[in-house]
Amino acid sequence: MSPARTILIVGGITLAALGMLYGLHYAVFVEHQTLDRMGSSLTQAFVHAAERNPPSARDAVNAYASTKYDYVRQVDIHSHWIGLGMVLIVLGVAFEQVRFRGRSQIWIAVALLAGSFLFPLGVILQTVKHGAVFASALAIFGSATVTIALAAVVWGFWR
Amino acid sequence: MSTQLASPHIAASFAPMSARRLLIFGGIALIAGGMLFGDIFAVFILHQNGGQTGQALLAACEAASAGNSLAVKEIFQNVGSLLEDHGTKVDAHVHMTDAGYLALLLALLQPYVALPPKRRKLLAGLFVIGGLLLPVGIFLIHYVGLAYSPFVVIGWASVLADSAGALLIVVLLAEAYGLWRFRRRGSLGGELELPIDRTWERRALMAGGAALILLGFLYGAWYAGVDLYRHEARESQILKNMLDAAAAGQGGTVFEVASYGSLAAEKAVKIAAHSHVIEFGLLAMLLSFVQPYVYLSDRWKRGWVLTLLGGSIILPVFVLLEMNFGLVAGGIADVGGLFVIIALVGMLVGVLRYSGHLDASGATQ
Structure with a gap:
């Protein structure tokens, strides 16, 4: 197996396993509690409205929005790591058909793996501090790296 | 008829009762099953569920407007149930098709998994079983709820889904170990590389x-x-x-x-x-x-x-x-x-x- 294929296949399996482990941990220890929190915040918001207490209702909506912000990104990291892992494995198996020289193939493989790891990592880091610039920049850098490397792969298949 | 059938190499790469054959059949069946479920969900459940959720939200607004906080709580229990119904069905669809994709991926990787053929076949069987039980467990979460469950928030259907998910992880780790052995020792014989x-x-x-x-x-x-x-x-x-x-x-x-x-x-x-x-x-x-x-x-x-x-x-x-x-x-x-x-x-x-x-x-x- 060429180095580029090894990077993609082993990296892809590791990423998929990481995504699954995260998903399992999340499903067992976090998800139900998060959904309960979201539901109770929204219920509280309406209860406060019924009690004619708009400021508390607004606070409850803010709490709901904050929990949902985290929930969306926590689910995203699970699906994106697994999805990107699968893309890497498929590309690894078919990489011989990508018409680039050995060194270029390795760089493309490294870019695909690095971007696939960093993009969801940036997304999950956004939950540590909402609106953090570094986390968003990491997610953008990761997704741009994957996209450019994938465009190179499509070009390589066509050549 | 396709002439490729004549190739003895292709035939040898698809041996009877091999791990690859099991994974290809199981994988395509899981993907087709997951997509069919998704299509049925989209046609018969998705829009109706959305409409019911909207009506419940409107009822909650009216109850809040009337100052009836008890009614609000009751309505939101119903909203929670509707959202769970929607969410578990989407998840069942996604997890079944994704397990199918992973099965096909593993079929491709079999030549590089340095494990004895019997063990590879066992792993393939376990993966297909896990890929089936995971979405079934997720689907049942809404219907089984917390009935007879010793846990506070996790029901038996969740336990089934989580156990199936853990099984998939164990199989993947075993396959990764096989790949690592292949890197160190080379192939143990068995599945051939796919024809290029x-x-x-x-x-x-x-x-x-x-x-x-x-x-x-x-x-x-x-x-x-x-x-x-x-x-x-x-x-x-x-x-x-x-x-x-x-x-x-x-x-x-x-x-x-x-x-x-x-x-x-x-x-x-x-x-x-x-x-x-x-x-x-x-x-x-x-x-x-x-x-x-x-x-x-x-x-x-x-x-x-x-x-x-x-x-x-x-x-x-x-x-x-x-x-x-x-x-x-x-x-x-x-x-x-x-x-x-x-x-x-x-x-x-x-x-x-x-x-x-x-x-x-x-x-x-």
Whole structure:
């Protein structure tokens, strides 16, 4: 197996396993509690409205929005790591058909793996501090790296 | 009939009762099953569920407007149940198709997994079982609830789903260990590498699949950059407007509930278009490897390839157009999904014919 294929296949399996482990941990220890929190915040918001207490209702909506912000990104990291892992494995198996020289193939493989790891990592880091610039920049850098490397792969298949 | 069947190398790479054969059959069946479930869900449950959720939200606004906090709590229990019904069905669909993709991936990797054939076959069987039990468990969560459960928030259906998920992880780790052994010691013999050919079907599926994935990435980046934060802010604002109107006992909650429903639909179709175009791209690339085993004439094989790629474009594009053209676009999107399922079943029939022919000729020898 060429180095580029090894990077993609082993990296892809590791990423998929990481995504699954995260998903399992999340499903067992976090998800139900998060959904309960979201539901109770929204219920509280309406209860406060019924009690004619708009400021508390607004606070409850803010709490709901904050929990949902985290929930969306926590689910995203699970699906994106697994999805990107699968893309890497498929590309690894078919990489011989990508018409680039050995060194270029390795760089493309490294870019695909690095971007696939960093993009969801940036997304999950956004939950540590909402609106953090570094986390968003990491997610953008990761997704741009994957996209450019994938465009190179499509070009390589066509050549 | 395809001439590739004559190749002894291809036949040897698809040995009877091998791990690869089990994973290819199981994988295609899981993907077809997951997609069929998704199509049924989209046609018969999705819109009705959305309508019920909207009605419940409106009822909650009216109860809040009337100052009846007890009724609000009761209504939100119903909303929670509706959301769980929706969420578990989406999850069952996604997890079944994704387990199918992983099964096909593992089928491709078998030549590089340095484990004894019996162990590889056992792992393949466990993976297919886990891939089936995981979505079944997720589907049952809404119906089983916490009945007879010793846990506070986790029911028996969740336990089944989580155990199946853990089984999939264990199999993946074992396969990764096999790959690591291959790197150190080389192959233990068994499954051969897949034949490398550049037939029209393989090239069309490989290049078409990669292009679909790229398209999905670009659209996902666009969504994250332009829509995601705007949607999140809009959702909070709509809820606040809704609650202000309800607390003041004013009208206008109907408009806010309608805006909320419209926003939820916009988010759903955009995310669905992004995820489906990438998944179909991945599926096309995976199926390109299976083509040597599809025992059909070249005309039929090309027909299924075009049907699959056509459906893969129709579904996400018309899902997006649902916001402008409503149920007509939704119906066309469902037909696109059906195209993909039909093409998938057509290819599965070709693989079954191939294995039947291979086994029959093996038996006569």
